[in-house]
Structure formats: C-alpha cells, structure tokens
Amino acid sequence: MAITTITLRDMAERMTRGETFSVLDVRSRNVYQNWMIKGRSLAAVDVPYYDFQADEVNDQLLPARTCVIFLTLHDSAAQNVADRLVEKGYEVSTLLDGYTAWDEFVVESTLLVNAQVKLVQFHRLATGCLSYAFVSAHQVAVIDPIRFIEPYLAFAERENSKIETVIDTHVHTDHISGAQALLGVTRAAYLMAHREVHQTALPVTRLKRGTLRFGALDARVITLDTEGNAPGHSLLVLDRFGIFTGDALVVGEVGIPDLPGVAQEWAEKTTNTILRELQAYPDDMLIWPGHFSDVQEVSKNGMIGTTLGQIRSGARRLSVSNVLSFADHPRDFVSQLHPNSDEIMRINTGQIALEAHDAKALEREIRL
Structure with a gap:
C-alpha cells in the first residue's frame, strides 16, 4: 500500500459521509497547541518527530481502521514514520499543501432560506472563527469577515446581489478582519461599534443603538460598553431570525474581555449585561456567535450556534444569588488572552498596514 495525497x-x-480520520501531527508540542487541525470526525494526535524512533511506532496512539493523515512529510523522520505505518497496514495520506491548506480552509453552511432572506455561516476551522453573510432584496451584508474574502464575494455573485454593508461587531484582537479587503473591492458601507470609531482612520460609520434596514429586513443594534483592549461591542438582532453576538457570547464560553488579571470579573459583568439586554426575546431565539471553542459544537448539518434559552439555562446553573460565577470554570468559560492582540487591533483599525504573509505569521502565534 502506497502513501497517497x-x-x-x-x-x-468524506467526513460528511461518516468517514473518520486520524491526523498525525509531528510538529513540536507548543506549535501544535497554538495551531492544531481540528474538525468533526477527526482525531488529532501530536507526536513530535523527535519522539519517534525510525523502527518503532506505538500502535496505541492511533485508532484502528482509520485513515492516517500527515499534515506534512517534508521531514525525513515523518517520512520514516509514514512508511512504518504503511507496513503495519494503515491507510496513510499526506494533506496537499499541508498547513497552508488548513489555514485558508473555509466551510460555508446555509442557516436559513425563505422569501425574505438567505443567511449563511462561514467557519474558518483552523482558528474557530465564524462569520456571516445574508442577502435580502439583492443586498448583501457581511458580519465579522475574516481576511480571506473570496467566500463572501462568491456568495454575492451566486445570489446576483451586491455587498452593500460590512459590519464588525467589535475591533477584533484575535484575527485579521477582512473588512478593509472588502472595502477595497466593493462600495460597501462599513459599520463598527460606537466606542471604537474614534480609534480608526478607516471610512467607518458609527454603529449606534437603534434600527437599521437591510434590504427587506429590520435589524436592531444593541451596543455594549464592555472593557478591555477593544472597548465597545455590538449585538445585531436580525428581525426574528437570530442574534449575531460577535465575541460577546461564544458557544461554549463567554466572550473575551482581554483584561489581564480581571478576566473573570468582566466576563461575569459582560454576560449579565447581555442577558439583561436580551430579556425581552424568547428562549428559542437563535444565537449566532463569532467563535466556537470546541469542535463538538459543530452540528451534524455543519452549523454552529445555540439558542438564547440554552444560554440562559447555562447562566442559571452557574448563578450565585443571580450573579454569574465562573470561578470554578476559568478554562471553560473565559477565553485566553492573545499574545499579539495589540498589534492585530492596530491592523484592524487601519493604524498600520500588513502584507498577507505577515498576517499569516501573526495569526499563527495566537493560541486558541
């Protein structure tokens, strides 16, 4: 049996058809933790190449009857391990374009289609980033775009529509926003949370509380006075079809306060503020977040989201005298800080320019 590509x-x-894979990563452990391949039906295993012996492979590392995927075989040690697995009867493949392919891979899922709107979700699986686009009356709005803008342009073209609006729910500090790139190829209006407009020289419109019209739909804007490196956040309630929460509410955890030493305190404050703002909405209102923290949150149909009722239920389970307490769940409910957040924020507010290859290097240092 030969090694295939x-x-x-x-x-x-193949994963959508129920097949499973083992992804064997031979990078060092710290690099693997910072940028790991993950996905439903994937079992990622990290064994640094220097831990391998040319004549020894531990079969207990890998599930039986799965295809073993190497992200790269450029190193002789990895090649030796792959050859050894083939000898032991495993189906072994190497991923075409390796880490670069994984870095740029975006999955599109349709969330909703009716006479008024079509809403899609884009997953950047390598980073856990979620972004959205919806079309109504041939007008497309893009929410929290990542730096790879081709999927949004393709969506608009398929829908025979134009991108009229680009929204960042906040200044992103964990990844490069695609807003500037989209503005470079469209005539879209750029909207961003109210307290952050003064930080940027970009042609941005101040996003205030109130109602906005998108095609045939109304959306309610809720602005939050959150703390941290990117003060200010906004929620967008799209008619009855769901609430886009950016990083303020994330499936599996609360938002990223970016406050060293007091993250727990502000996580509690932010979540309580959000729940009060949304108290008039029903439990079955859908929540569409800007990130996901665990691959198990991906549903069988490829969508990532939750309901307001589930958020409320989780808050009640953690409540103490009606005040959320995350003291016992720091890793589960508060995102880690990002080492390059200051520089990424400056890029996303137009204060400094960055070439594409630098953006890739900068993002790869982020630990999810």
Whole structure:
C-alpha cells in the first residue's frame, strides 16, 4: 500500500459521509497547541518527530481502521514514520499543501432560506472563527469577515446581489478582519461599534443603538460598553431570525474581555449585561456567535450556534444569588488572552498596514 495525497476538500466531503480520520501531527508540542487541525470526525494526535524512533511506532496512539493523515512529510523522520505505518497496514495520506491548506480552509453552511432572506455561516476551522453573510432584496451584508474574502464575494455573485454593508461587531484582537479587503473591492458601507470609531482612520460609520434596514429586513443594534483592549461591542438582532453576538457570547464560553488579571470579573459583568439586554426575546431565539471553542459544537448539518434559552439555562446553573460565577470554570468559560492582540487591533483599525504573509505569521502565534 502506497502513501497517497488527499485534499482538504476531499477530506471534508468524506467526513460528511461518516468517514473518520486520524491526523498525525509531528510538529513540536507548543506549535501544535497554538495551531492544531481540528474538525468533526477527526482525531488529532501530536507526536513530535523527535519522539519517534525510525523502527518503532506505538500502535496505541492511533485508532484502528482509520485513515492516517500527515499534515506534512517534508521531514525525513515523518517520512520514516509514514512508511512504518504503511507496513503495519494503515491507510496513510499526506494533506496537499499541508498547513497552508488548513489555514485558508473555509466551510460555508446555509442557516436559513425563505422569501425574505438567505443567511449563511462561514467557519474558518483552523482558528474557530465564524462569520456571516445574508442577502435580502439583492443586498448583501457581511458580519465579522475574516481576511480571506473570496467566500463572501462568491456568495454575492451566486445570489446576483451586491455587498452593500460590512459590519464588525467589535475591533477584533484575535484575527485579521477582512473588512478593509472588502472595502477595497466593493462600495460597501462599513459599520463598527460606537466606542471604537474614534480609534480608526478607516471610512467607518458609527454603529449606534437603534434600527437599521437591510434590504427587506429590520435589524436592531444593541451596543455594549464592555472593557478591555477593544472597548465597545455590538449585538445585531436580525428581525426574528437570530442574534449575531460577535465575541460577546461564544458557544461554549463567554466572550473575551482581554483584561489581564480581571478576566473573570468582566466576563461575569459582560454576560449579565447581555442577558439583561436580551430579556425581552424568547428562549428559542437563535444565537449566532463569532467563535466556537470546541469542535463538538459543530452540528451534524455543519452549523454552529445555540439558542438564547440554552444560554440562559447555562447562566442559571452557574448563578450565585443571580450573579454569574465562573470561578470554578476559568478554562471553560473565559477565553485566553492573545499574545499579539495589540498589534492585530492596530491592523484592524487601519493604524498600520500588513502584507498577507505577515498576517499569516501573526495569526499563527495566537493560541486558541
């Protein structure tokens, strides 16, 4: 049996058919933790190449009857391990374009289609970033775009519509926003949370509380006075079809306060503020977050989201005298700080420019 090559698209299609894969990563442990491949039906295993012996492979590391995917075989040690696994009867493939392919891979899922709106969600699986686009009356709005803008342009073209609005729910400090790139190829209006407009030289419109019209739909804007490196956040309630929460509410955890030493305190304050702001909405109102923290949050149909009722239920389980307490769940409910947050914020507010290859290097240092 020979070592074959597989594309990430082929992997994704096979996983939707129920196939499982073992991803064998031979990078050092700290690099693996910072940028790991993950996905439903994937079992990622990290064994640094220097831990391998040319004549020894521990079968207990890998589930039986799965295809073993190497992210790269450029190193002789990795090649030796791959050859050894083939000898032991494993189906072994190497991922075409390796880490670069995984870095740029975006999955699109349709969340809603009716006479008024079509709403899609984009997952950047390597970073856990979620972004959205919806079209109504041939007008497209993009929410929290990542730096790879081709999926949004393709969506608008398929829908025979134009991107009229780009929204960042806040200044992102964990990844490069695609807003500037989209503004460079469209005539879209750029909207961002109210307290952050003064930080940027970009052609941005101040996003205030109130109602906005998108095609045939109304959306309610809720602005939050959150703390941290990127003060200010906004929620967007799209008619009855869901609430886009950015990083303020994330499936599996609360938002990223970016306050060293007092993250727990501000996580509690932010979540309580959000729940009060949304108290008039029903439990079945859908929540569409800007990130996901665990691959198990991906549903079988590829969507990532929750309901307001589930958020409320989780808050009640953690409540003490009606005040949230995350003291016993710091890793589960408060995101880690990002080492390059200051520089990424300056990029996303137009204070400094960055070439594409620098953006990739900067993002890869982020620990999710």
